[in-house]
Amino acid sequence: MSSKIVPVIMAGGRGTRLWPLSRAAAPKQFLQFLGETTLFQKALARVGDAALYAPPVVVTNADFRFLVAEQARAAGVPLTSILLEPVARNTAPALAAAATFIAARHGEDTLMQVLASDHEIGADQAYLDCIARAAGAARAGRLVTFGITPTEPATGYGYIETGEDLGNGANAVRRFVEKPDRETAAAMLAAGGYLWNSGMFMLPAGLFLRELGKYAPDVLAAAGEAVERAHHDLDFERLDEAAFARAPDISVDYAIFEKTPIAAVVPAPIAWSDLGSWDSVWKTGRQDEAGNVADGSTTVLDTRNSLVISRDIHVAVQGLDNIAVVASEDAVYVGRLDDSQSVGRLVRHLAASAGTAKLTQTHPTAYRPWGGYTSVLNGERFQVKRLFVTPGKRLSLQKHHHRSEHWIVVRGTAEVTIGERTIPLRENESVYIPQGEVHRLANPGKILLELIEVQTGSYLGEDDIIRIEDEFGRG
Incomplete structure (x- = not known):
């Protein structure tokens, strides 16, 4: 048995409720919203105490595997493993796989702390006290969830009704309540004894597996x-697709917590948000004296209680109240802040049209295991991209049937292979890659390599x- 808690970070979600920054191929957990680190990296930081925690297990899907590995590396947090879900099957199968893996690796009595990768949490002393109480209750034979002390009659969260006090800082779970309407939520808060369902857990691995068996x-x-x-692939464990696909698509709440008599909840009076809407991002941000949260290249004048974010163009907002304005590289969202829960309806509308569907799927910036690229300009028979390559990484040895490429280094040092030659390129130097020529790009330096790539050709x-x-390992 491991004496340390093994964190399990759930990082496979594809939500688009924070469109246009969050998209199917670039979900919110891997993006910077307010600040210099991503939500996933903040989750890693919360389990970074080596005296309390073993290195985390991350559960994600194959599309995000290199994002997970690279962001963990950048954060300086070692991982026990990255489990890759071959198909989406909700939280019960994902946690069942994680518990099976941890029980085999560390022992059945090992505690696993389950946390989402896309929540904003104030990790203060109150939070640490909740972790300690949850660990104590779990070691006493309970499956423990965390219930957030409500601050308003929110309709975007499920609720937990607390039962008897178990005497160790936890309560029995009386029942789970689906997301209510506002009147019902207000009545529950007035009655007392209700907590927001956070989706975080503390579970003895073996006990959880035995309850699953029941x-x-x-x-x-x-x-x-x-x-x-499963088979091992670089830093990843690929779960067997045929077996995992047979698992029902069911949440851990429905599968276990609503049925087991050993469910417990630890009331958590902490700052917490699932960042499920732009309104929640505004609430967690640092507001100025007029109640505005602005981030990126923005100017805000005579405006109150608004959220303004830009990741590219300069956005100027004047004379508005209760507005969200969010600009990515290729799309701008403008809507009432108190109606931002309905962004999903807008995204579905965009996805239904061939002309706008791509806006819901991918960003102009795409991330790869070696770094990534941003599409700058597209035209007939040409395309301009900004490439960025992480120190020590290199692209595949490759060729193209239909295009030539011109590379200009704007930052760092490149090592370029063309055919049998390997040449260094420094800032302001360039090279031409003919169509059909075998080539490779690498960053041998200590800083990020940035290039402008001009592609020309018929396709x-x-x-x-x-x-x-x-x-x-890509084909």
């Missing part, structure tokens, strides 16, 4: 087989890449 045996069987038949799609050699 109440969700099909989940346990599928997840257990997926772990048993410029990303699928015109023939990888000859790739250290990241």
